[in-house]
Amino acid sequence: MTRDTDPAADRPADADGPPADTTRRGLLRAAAGATVAGAASTAGCLGVTTPANVAAQYEVSGNVAHFVGPEWLADNREDAVVLDARSAERFRTERIYGARRVPFDAITSRTQTDAGAVPDTDAIAAAFGEAGVAPDDDVLVYGASVGSRVTRTAFALAAAGHVGDIKVLNGGLSGWNGRIGTGSRGAPTATDYAPDPAAETWVTRDWLAERVGATDGDGPGLVDTRVPEAYLGAPGSDALDPDHDRHGHLPGALNVNWVGNVAGNRMTEPGRLVRLYEVDAELDRDATVVVYGDENVDPTSTWLTLRAIGFEDVRLYDGGFGEWANADGDRGRYPVETATSVVIETEGSVGGGDDSGDFSCTG
Known part of the structure; x- marks a missing residue:
């Protein structure tokens, strides 16, 4: 396998991440056709595993919205915007190739009204726009798991009135068997994300x-x-x-x-x-x-x-x-x-x- 640095990576200026020549390439469609929902949580801990069966255990079957497995991302990688909900340090160390990151304090921001606190959709939309997200983009959010940092990012998109699909990667980064990026990533091209508060x-x-x-x-x-x-x-x-x-x-x-x-x-x-x-x-x-x-x-x-x-x-x-x-x-x-x-x-x-x-x- 190989590990890739993103095209805009600037390794000399970033001493925190791994070397730029450390690369890995996974099998994008190794899990194609797998629909193993609810596999044992210890799968992969005993015996020999492959990228295919590591990814397969995170596939989602049945009538479930929003949560998707690695196969969905493999099929939609060219069209979907991928957002990493983890810390900046972990984002630099290892991430899904081409992923972007939105500062977490922006998507949790609130504004005060006479009726009480509400999401600050202006600040939220501005942060997504800085990350190059457009309101009609299909977006996949991932983290180390499917914990609350990931779901807060999904909620922030919905609150800002996002029109495109909002997906969460079941299994997080652990379930992804495709290309991995490392190092610093240059700023993506910003978009004008006009919020339509929901x-x-x-x-x-x-x-x-x-x-x-x-x-x-x-x-x-x-x-x-x-x-x-x-x-x-x-x-x-x-x-x-x-x-x-x-x-x-x-x-x-x-x-x-x-x-x-x-x-x-x-x-x-x-x-x-x-x-x-x-x-x-x-x-x-x-x-x-x-x-x-x-x-x-x-x-x-x-x-x-x-x-x-x-x-x-x-x-x-x-x-x-x-x-x-x-x-x-x-x-x-x-x-x-x-x-x-x-x-x-x-x-x-x-x-x-x-x-x-x-x-x-x-x-």
Whole structure:
């Protein structure tokens, strides 16, 4: 195999990455035809493997939206824009050949309105434009896994009103068996990305205040994606954010920790996800579902997962519990509860960490 530097690589100016003459070329279509969804998370840890069966274990089958395997990227590599959601350091060290990177602080940026914090779609769109992304491009996002840095990037595209397809690479970089780039990469040609904010992808603090705990049945399905200790406001727990004035959860919310969406480097088997959210959590796929966490990154995993398994109207509370718990003024308008709680147990782990390039055989 060979390892390629991108055409615009400038190795003499970048001492952090590997040497420019270190190259690898993979088999772009080695996994063609493979549809092995939900393969054991230890595949590739024992015995001899090839690029084909490493990639094959990350293929996605069934009626699943957004998440795709390496074969999709091999088939669409010339037409799709590839975005790397990892840190700048890991991007320089190794990345999918030709991939681009958008600063993570830009796609998590918020702006304050009278109704509460919302995504700063102007800043988000400007960052995508600087990366050479056009609103009608088909975009594939990848990271070390399918963790929340990846799904936040996908959400940011949707929030800015992206017209092209938005895909996430199941398995992340570990599942890719094609060309790899290294070193610094020159700035791509910028585009004029005019945002068309998709306000239906998020809700505000005041929107929720008018609906949570509604007794007429018109309130949204509300999912708290944090660890159970934070949801319960467990006294003395390390999970409690010391910057929050109050602890607990929004009235009527149930708890499904977002890590249950991820099995190592891939999405959890879709059938298990359907059981988790439709059977165990009893969410209505035809109703509005709002997800939230402490901030606006981790809950995007649940936002994208629910959309992937067929929930039509899924929205993110971008202000998060931090905004709700620390709201000034009428606390009665923004109540927090601990007495009533529903915790749905989950199993899952993010292999290698959101910002890691390591592959974990234990998931």
